Amino acid sequence: MAIISDDKYFNNSDNDKKKSDTNKSPMVKAVSIEYDRTFENTIRPKNFDDYIGQTSLKETLKISIEAAKLRNSPMDHLLFYGPPGLGKTTLAGVIAEQMGVEMKITSAPSLERPRDIIGILMSLKGGEILFIDEIHRLNKIAEEILYPAMEDFSLDMTTGKSQTVKTLRIPLPKFTLIGATTKAGELSGPLRDRFGIIYRLQFYSTEELTQVIKRTAKILDIQITEEGAKSIAKRSRGTPRIANRLTKRVSDFALIKYNGIISGKVADSSLDVLKIDEYGLDTTDRALLNLIIEKYDGGPVGIETIAAALSEDVRTLEDICEPYLLQSGLLQRTPRGRKVSPEAYRYLGKKLDNLQQNLF
Numbered sequence: 431m432a433i434i435s436d437d438k439y440f441n442n443s444d445n446d447k448k449k450s451d452t453n454k455s456p457m458v459k460a461v462s463i464e465y466d467r468t469f470e471n472t473i474r475p476k477n478f479d480d481y482i483g484q485t486s487l488k489e490t491l492k493i494s495i496e497a498a499k500l501r502n503s504p505m506d507h508l509l510f511y512g513p514p515g516l517g518k519t520t521l522a523g524v525i526a527e528q529m530g531v532e533m534k535i536t537s538a539p540s541l542e543r544p545r546d547i548i549g550i551l552m553s554l555k556g557g558e559i560l561f562i563d564e565i566h567r568l569n570k571i572a573e574e575i576l577y578p579a580m581e582d583f584s585l586d587m588t589t590g591k592s593q594t595v596k597t598l599r600i601p602l603p604k605f606t607l608i609g610a611t612t613k614a615g616e617l618s619g620p621l622r623d624r625f626g627i628i629y630r631l632q633f634y635s636t637e638e639l640t641q642v643i644k645r646t647a648k649i650l651d652i653q654i655t656e657e658g659a660k661s662i663a664k665r666s667r668g669t670p671r672i673a674n675r676l677t678k679r680v681s682d683f684a685l686i687k688y689n690g691i692i693s694g695k696v697a698d699s700s701l702d703v704l705k706i707d708e709y710g711l712d713t714t715d716r717a718l719l720n721l722i723i724e725k726y727d728g729g730p731v732g733i734e735t736i737a738a739a740l741s742e743d744v745r746t747l748e749d750i751c752e753p754y755l756l757q758s759g760l761l762q763r764t765p766r767g768r769k770v771s772p773e774a775y776r777y778l779g780k781k782l783d784n785l786q787q788n789l790f
């Protein structure tokens with residue numbers, strides 16, 4: 431299976447990221463995004479045996495794939511949603527590999543003009559997979575072009591002006607659309623309804639991440655002990671993308687500062703230097719919790735206010751920081767803004783005063 435990526439997609443995504451990074455170190459950031467992507471692609475599992483975790487989803491997918499093969503037809507359109515880094519793109523690639531078909535990858539922000547989505551739909555061959563990342567960001571026109579494409583495998587084009595307008599129906603080969611989103615709630619109802627299969631990807635357990643890390647260490651050709659893998663796993667926020675990045679960072683420490691083996695001690699001290707604590711929280715996460723406690727009495731406070739105070743953009747906080755803080759119960763979302771939980775006070779070693787105790 432060859433994965434063909436739409437270059438515009440990567441350029442656009444990078445541009446988005448670069449915009450928010452310009453007041454940091456744009457060159458270093460741009461290089462590291464590129465480097466991370468190459469690294470991620472190298473270690474991406476290609477089949478279900480190598481893909482760790484998401485067990486029940488994997489079982490259901492295997493059945494859908496076998497059934498599609500038996501019927502000699504493409505699989506139903508699929509929607510994967512959940513926080514970033516849980517393996518949505520990877521899973522789509524595994525499906526393409528198992529189906530023995532090509533996958534074209536694009537992202538909603540790069541499908542700005544009608545001809546972008548029309549071009550990519552018309553380039554598909556029978557049975558192929560079209561992967562659209564960040565599908566909640568699709569504009570209305572692109573969505574409307576997609577409806578007949580998904581439902582009837584056809585493109586409805588209009589030609590001529592006012593009285594002479596004609597609708598032309600162009601058949602497309604049958605294909606499977608795999609959409610991925612971190613924000614399923616922002617998808618329009620009609621688009622959501624056109625997916626036959628909708629799945630939420632789950633955070634990974636420490637045991638699952640330990641396996642992911644051992645597999646990655648093997649690919650990186652670095653020795654790792656069970657304790658070393660577990661130490662990294664515990665600090666990876668339930669997310670394989672983070673586990674893989676940390677494994678790479680710790681392997682650098684092991685090679686340069688230690689004896690080349692990632693033991694529990696090597697992992698712990700390297701991650702301490704990287705300021706990633708035993709819950710996997712980094713300096714931004716801790717700054718966010720501290721800010722709400724110190725400046726806003728524990729909250730609630732609006733996300734825009736938090737973002738301005740931390741010099742971060744709202745999307746980074748919502749997409750990267752918050753999912754895990756919410757999942758771990760340190761942060762709560764209320765209609766009036768974000769609020770920390772009593773656990774966050776304990777975690778940061780802070781005392782709740784009497785008034786706050788009554789509020790919780």
Ligand code: ADE
Pocket residue numbers: 473474475480481482483516517520642645670671674
């Ligand atoms: N790398 C990223 N996601 C993975 C997964 N689910 N299994 C193994 N390696 C991975």
